[in-house]
Amino acid sequence: MAAALQTNTRLNPINVVPGRSLTNPSRAPCRVRCAAASPGKKRFNIALLPGDGIGPEVISVAKNVLQQAGSLEGLEFNFQEMPVGGAALDLVGVPLPEESFAAAKQSDAILLGAIGGYKWDNNEKHLRPEMALFYLRRDLKVFANLRPATVLPQLVDASTLKREVAEGVDMMIVRELTGGIYFGEPRGIKTNENGEEVGFNTEFYAAHEIDRIARVAFETARKRRGKLCSVDKANVLDASILWRRRVTALASEYPDVELTHMYVDNAAMQLIRDPKQFDTIVTNNIFGDILSDEASMITGSIGMLPSASLGVSGPGLFEPIHGSAPDIAGQDKANPLATILSAAMLLKYGLGEEKAAKRIEDAVLDTLNKGFRTGDIYSPGNKLVGCKEMGEEVLKSVDSKVTATV
């Protein structure tokens, strides 16, 4: 089973990722588990890509929660853990080894930690850890990035905004992930006719790329509160003029969804001024990247926000929106909840297992209700815990829910 979005677009054959083989490195790169299927259980292959920094810490916690919630709903997971990013660079000299990509591509869903770190900051661009993310997103063709930003009642005080502004915020940002200025050509750094260096990138969107992400957004809004705000810069950018025209044309197919448009500079301001006005936002790659980080701070911490990246077919990619947080890596300080909630999105959007997803979401709320907090969301009166203990508490809540419902 795989993440699938209803669009009119057909997939092309996947590109081959350039990379060195893992079959011949000096050290054994990964652990592969192949459990025998138990009768009566649904079985899924999950690719785990822990990555760098706090990635392995949060993935190890989220894996246990995923396994437990799944097993309580009759699901069995075959986990395959593979190196990506800096970890892969250290092992075989490329950020996304062929075997890692193949394992991801052949899985039912992918759970990724985070990528990057100081150690590789001065690498040449094609040898930077973050290139693994670009290759994965591009070659898995996961064009739709869903980023929910919800202010949980338990964490209103962790928001940087006033209680009355933050309370009740519940939005979904739908970001286009495989097009726009991050992938557009021409791009580069060259010397112009005056002998001066110039850097340039291209914001590029084809009509079909806009249509397919707009459809995902209309469908998403339809299942929420029926309000869609399309964010662009149509007063300046030609690509945005086309974006607005295509999104507007599609609106007639979704009469139950109220469509509005907003310029990105205004959207950045409105997110801070009155975030409750937003239900679903659809926007391009670069605006979505920036606005979703902004939205994360409204919710209290970047350590709380999960994401799902989905294509027309094939496995979805599920990951927290934060990076590898090298400043706290290896200190058991990371908040694992964004990754745990990404595991819930994996169950819901990747495998269609809503009940198991709900178990995880409820367990996270339960753990917060009990007052457990990592440093990034701590406020006086609560219990400060590390990454591992937070994971253990969520596991206990997953279990106790079962006791209550049996």
Ligand SMILES: NC(=O)c1ccc[n+]([C@@H]2O[C@H](COP(=O)([O-])OP(=O)(O)OC[C@H]3O[C@@H](n4cnc5c(N)ncnc54)[C@H](O)[C@@H]3O)[C@@H](O)[C@H]2O)c1
């Ligand atoms: N998807 C990804 O893998 C991804 C995303 C963004 C950045 N990066 C990479 O991560 C590295 C660090 O980037 P950055 O510092 O700009 O962003 P970051 O998200 O790693 O960290 C920003 C700040 O938030 C804190 N933070 C992040 N996640 C947290 C968590 N789960 N719990 C508690 N605190 C948390 C960090 O300690 C840091 O102070 C860079 O190499 C960057 O390229 C990777």
